[in-house]
Amino acid sequence: EADIYQTPRYLVIGTGKKITLECSQTMGHDKMYWYQQDPGMELHLIHYSYGVNSTEKGDLSSESTVSRIRTEHFPLTLESARPSHTSQYLCASSEWPRAGGYNEQFFGPGTRLTVL
C-alpha cells in the first residue's frame, strides 16, 4: 500500500478564497506530481518536481502554484479560487527511473475541490 497522503479529502469554499491542498509521502521519493481530473475523466498533469527546490509546469495550464521545500511535502496553492477550479486534484510520487525501465507512480486518494 502506497504511503502518500492528501488533505483535505473534500473541500467546499467560496469564490476568492486562498486554498492550499496538502500532499505528503513517506517513501522518500524524489519525484512528485499533481494531476487535475474532472469526475470520471482523464488525468492531466499540472505540476511536477524532481526534488527539493524543483518545480515544473505540466501539460495542462493551471493557475495554481506549488512548492517543494521538503522531500516529503508538495503542497498546491490557489491564491483566489474560482468555480472553474472545481475538480479533483491527485498527487503522486515516484523514484527516479531506473535505466531502461519505469518506476511506478503512487497516487494519493485525491482532494475533491468545489468552488461556489
Place this chain on the structure above:
Amino acid sequence: GQQLNQSPQSMFIQEGEDVSMNCTSSSIFNTWLWYKQDPGEGPVLLIALYKAGELTSNGRLTAQFGITRKDSFLNISASIPSDVGIYFCAGPVGYDKIIFGKGTRLHILP
C-alpha cells in the same frame, strides 16, 4: 502531441463475464501501463509491460504489449463486483511524466 485512445469508453456487463479493452496510439511507446481507479480514490498500477509482444498476468487480469508498440490490451476474466471502476492505459513520455488515456468505465449489472 502524443495521445492514447481507449475503447470502449464504457462497458456494462454481467458478473462473471470476461472483459476486453484496448488502448491505441499514433506514437510508439516502449512501456505500457494499466491503472485502475476505484470511485473516490487515486489510480493504482495493475500491470506494467516493457517489451513488444509481452503478455503479463496479475490474477484474473492479463495485459498484452502490441507488437507494433502502438497498442495494448487488457482482459479481465470472470468479472466480480470489485472490478467496477475506471481503467486507464498510460505511457511514459521521457523520464519526466506519463500520459493517460481517457479511460474505460466498467459497470457490473446487478
